[in-house]
Amino acid sequence: MKSIKFISALAVVLMLFSCGKQESKKVAKKKLDKPNIIILLADDLGYGELGVYGQKTIKTPFIDEVASKGMKFTDFYAGTSVCSPSRAVLMTGKHTGHLSIRGNKGNINGKWDRVPLQKSELTVGEVLQGTGYQTAMIGKWHLGVPEDTSTWAKGRGFDYAVQEQWGEDKNGNEIDERVHWVNNNQDSIFYNYNNYKCLDEFRTNFALDYLEKKSEDKPFFLYMSYRTPHAHEFFLSKNNLYEDKLEEWPEIERRHAARITMLDEQIKRLFDKLEERGELENTLILISSDNGPTNENHHDYKFFNSSGSLKGYKRDVYEGGVRVPLIAYWKNKIKAGAVTDFQAAFYDIMPTLAEVAKTKAPEYIDGISFLPHLLGKEQTQKHDFMYWEIQEGQSVKGFRQAIRMGDWKAVRYGNNYHTELYNLKEDLYETNDVSKQHPELVRKANVIIKRESEVNPHFPYSGGVFK
Numbered sequence: 001m002k003s004i005k006f007i008s009a010l011a012v013v014l015m016l017f018s019c020g021k022q023e024s025k026k027v028a029k030k031k032l033d034k035p036n037i038i039i040l041l042a043d044d045l046g047y048g049e050l051g052v053y054g055q056k057t058i059k060t061p062f063i064d065e066v067a068s069k070g071m072k073f074t075d076f077y078a079g080t081s082v083c084s085p086s087r088a089v090l091m092t093g094k095h096t097g098h099l100s101i102r103g104n105k106g107n108i109n110g111k112w113d114r115v116p117l118q119k120s121e122l123t124v125g126e127v128l129q130g131t132g133y134q135t136a137m138i139g140k141w142h143l144g145v146p147e148d149t150s151t152w153a154k155g156r157g158f159d160y161a162v163q164e165q166w167g168e169d170k171n172g173n174e175i176d177e178r179v180h181w182v183n184n185n186q187d188s189i190f191y192n193y194n195n196y197k198c199l200d201e202f203r204t205n206f207a208l209d210y211l212e213k214k215s216e217d218k219p220f221f222l223y224m225s226y227r228t229p230h231a232h233e234f235f236l237s238k239n240n241l242y243e244d245k246l247e248e249w250p251e252i253e254r255r256h257a258a259r260i261t262m263l264d265e266q267i268k269r270l271f272d273k274l275e276e277r278g279e280l281e282n283t284l285i286l287i288s289s290d291n292g293p294t295n296e297n298h299h300d301y302k303f304f305n306s307s308g309s310l311k312g313y314k315r316d317v318y319e320g321g322v323r324v325p326l327i328a329y330w331k332n333k334i335k336a337g338a339v340t341d342f343q344a345a346f347y348d349i350m351p352t353l354a355e356v357a358k359t360k361a362p363e364y365i366d367g368i369s370f371l372p373h374l375l376g377k378e379q380t381q382k383h384d385f386m387y388w389e390i391q392e393g394q395s396v397k398g399f400r401q402a403i404r405m406g407d408w409k410a411v412r413y414g415n416n417y418h419t420e421l422y423n424l425k426e427d428l429y430e431t432n433d434v435s436k437q438h439p440e441l442v443r444k445a446n447v448i449i450k451r452e453s454e455v456n457p458h459f460p461y462s463g464g465v466f467k
Contacts, residue, residue, distance in 0.1 A: 034219045034357055035330070036283040037128070039349070040267060041090070041223070043083070043140060043230040046293025046301065047323050048308025049260055057304055058257045062268040063287060063327065070285075070329035071338040071374060077404075078291045079346035080388045081314055081321030084114070084142045086290045086346060087225075091123040091143065091156075093350030093365030096389040097452040097462075101143070103391035103398075106458030112394055114167060115458050116151035117143045122362050124350050125157025128221045131359040134214055136160040138206050139225030146175050149184040158223070160214075162189075162206045180206075197239055197262055200226045204266040208273050221353075224270070228263040229256055231297035253303050284330040284356060286349070292321040311430040317388050317402035317411055318430050334374050342379065343404065344370050345386050387452045391459040399461035401449050410445035414465035419446055 047053055051060045052067040079089025080096045088094075088101040096102055099121070106115040117123070125135045137153040141163040144151030147170035153161035161184070166177040178191040180203075196202045207224055214220055231252075241258035242249070249257075267287070274280040292313050293306035301313045312318030326344075328334055347367035354361040355369040366387075373379040385405045392398035399414035407425040412418070419442050421435040435442050449464060456462040 032219050032282060034132070036219050036279060037133070037221045037353055037356060038270075038283060038285045039090075039223045040270070040285065040287045041087075041139075041225050042263060042287075042289040043225075043227050044291060044294040044314055045229060045260070045263075045289035045325065046306035046308065046313070047310055047320070047325060049229070049293065049304065049306050050325055052327070053325050054308055055304065058260050060260060060264040062264045062271070066267075066271070066285075066287065066329050067327045069331075069336045070327055071334050071340060073326035073328070073340055073342065073344065075341045075343045076288070076324060076326035077322050077343075077345040077386060077388070078289065078324045080390045081291045081312075081316055081400075082390055082392065083140075083290055085390060087140075087142050088117055088121075090290075090346040090349055091125070092117070092121045093124075093347045093361055093367040094121065095345070095347050095366045095387045095452070097387055097401075098366060098454055100456065100458070102389055102456060102459040102462060103393075104142075106391065106456075107394075107460065108458065114145050116145045116148065117156065123157045124353055125153070125221065125223065127157070127350065127354055127359065127361060128357055129157050129159070131357050132218055133221045133357065134159055134218050135221045135223075136207075136210050136214075137223045137225065138162045138210070139203050139223075140164060140227055141225065146170075152181070152184055154184045160210060162203070198228070198259055198266075200228050200259075200263055200266045203227070204269055207270055211273055211277060211279075219357075226263060226266070229259045229294070231256070231294045231299045249303075250298075252298050253300070256299050257304065281331045284328070284333070284353075287325065287327040287329075288346075289324040292316065292324065309429060315390065315392050317390060317400045319409070319424070319428070322388050322402070328374055330374070335376055338376075340373065342370065342373050343383060343386065344368075345383075385448055387448070389453055389462075391461060394460070396461055396465055399459075399465055401453065401464065403445055403448050403452075405441075405445070405448075408441060408445075410442070410449065412446075412449055412465075414461055417465065417467050419449070421445065 049055050051064040079086035082104055084104045085096050085101045088099050100118045101115050105112050129135050135158045137158040141153045146165050146167040153163050162180050162182050164177045164180055165175050169175055180189045191202050241261055242254045293301040295301040295313045307320035310320035312320035348370055351361040351367045351369040352371050355371045368381040385403045388402045390400050397415040402411045409422045409424050411420040420433045421442055422430045453462050453464050
């Protein structure tokens with residue numbers, strides 16, 4: 001009888017030991033042959049709104065710490081100076097002169113309305129999805145139309161998508177942009193801003209949940225599209241951050257600063273989750289913004305020197321409208337504390353990530369991979385020039401173009417019929433137009449400006465405005 005009890009007890013011990021071994025295998029992370037990739041994109045965050053880029057008042061301690069452990073770019077550019085076309089550049093690897101989207105709205109059958117990405121324009125999500133990545137997009141998409149869900153993120157290369165939408169649906173009903181659609185129409189969740197510190201806390205919750213539930217057998221690509229610090233009544237933070245400044249600051253400015261600090265907190269939550277799950281070391285993370293600082297909803301972009309003293313802001317093609325932060329972090333791959341003036345733009349993201357994923361980007365794109373530069377290797381590919389275009393509103397005044405050729409910057413506003421020229425090495429703040437002193441450079445710039453803007457039926461001044 002005793003021997004039977006002993007055998008039974010031994011069996012229980014062996015069973016528990018076996019279960020323990022199985023559990024440890026489940027927790028251990030599978031070694032993947034490709035890294036995870038995360039893009040963290042702020043909305044209207046200016047070049048000068050992070051501590052590591054010179055901000056003196058708004059606190060961003062965690063992002064500053066990430067920069068100290070990664071690479072900070074000083075000469076990095078958005079796709080253009082307003083949301084939709086800039087994000088389209090990021091997603092497709094094409095500059096705005098070659099894109100289907102040149103502004104937040106265009107001419108659609110005689111109506112000034114949103115223009116979706118064409119299906120022929122492959123997205124980063126589609127490229128990475130095709131090479132075995134599981135893909136997710138959370139937040140602001142801004143590249144589709146409300147009545148056609150095939151243009152939403154779920155239909156453009158993302159297995160899992162949580163996005164806002166606005167405009168009118170196919171029945172003509174106004175869509176509340178506080179509603180977040182989960183995988184298109186399968187579910188929707190209303191953002192009640194009384195229940196959260198900020199909209200990006202609400203969105204980060206989805207990201208943390210995604211990290212817990214995704215497959216462990218494949219690398220992931222997460223495009224985390226925040227709404228900070230975009231000036232909109234729905235997204236004004238209701239909290240006590242910077243309350244000691246209430247007598248010094250207008251309330252709109254206190255809330256603006258608070259949203260940026262809370263974005264810093266949400267990014268820390270995401271990093272902490274990756275660390276907790278043992279995935280941080282094998283993840284390339286890029287932190288940037290879709291365009292220069294906003295000057296809307298009674299917020300003054302000069303109050304916190306949001307552009308870092310660069311000329312212009314959102315919707316301008318001067319440096320303040322298009323030059324944005326970029327911080328690249330990849331533990332033990334990117335040298336900690338590196339600072340670079342390598343010139344790159346949103347359309348370089350796709351080929352860079354494609355090379356990270358050991359695949360090829362489409363041949364028709366305008367970008368180059370800067371992965372060698374990230375890894376401290378020789379960077380053989382460089383841009384001869386970088387190009388930006390925007391159609392803001394329906395008038396010629398809203399059509400703007402710019403190029404950068406090395407240290408030279410050419411800017412052309414459609415209604416002026418004049419190409420301005422600046423030497424950024426000597427005149428970073430674009431205060432001295434030297435076009436008259438360098439007519440040969442202006443001629444060269446005009447050739448590029450006219451050539452790079454392909455005619456697009458949705459945007460009346462595409463192709464350039466010249467007399």
